[in-house]
Amino acid sequence: MEYLEITPSLSIPMTEIEFTYVRSSGPGGQNVNKVSSKAVLRWNLAASELPDEAKERFRGLYPSYVSEKGDVIVTGQRFRDAPKNRDDCLEKLRLMIAKSLEKPKKRIPTKPTRGSVRRRLAEKAKHSAKKELRRPPNRDD
Secondary structure, eight states: OOEEEEETTEEEEGGGEEEEEEOOSSSOGGGGGTOOOEEEEEEESTTSOSOHHHHHHHHHHOGGGBOTTSEEEEEEOSSSSHHHHHHHHHHHHHHHHHHHHSOOOOOOOOOOOHHHHHHHHHHHHHHHHHHHHHSOOOOOO
């Protein structure tokens, strides 16, 4: 059985991936009107063996690629022939899955430095003084 290798520990059986070919709008001259060279890859994300958190990240990163049924649809039409477009689709899917497997780094909130706070407050005081000079003088007498 043939597999699409994502990482050394994860691969997807090619039996889960379905291909169809349609007419491409890409390069090919007059041949574009006759030959179906655009590859359309369809893969069921919900039924795959990806970890659940990776599936959720995939849906978050690539919402336009996931259909309402939960199928991932990737198209390839960069090349003039169907086998190259098929390989292009597989490479796109491999990169997308690899990216969704990466756990995002936890953000560590930081505080502004003492010097930056001091400079910001000094700038605010300077700006306030400039605005104060634009006001008409007080006639309290």
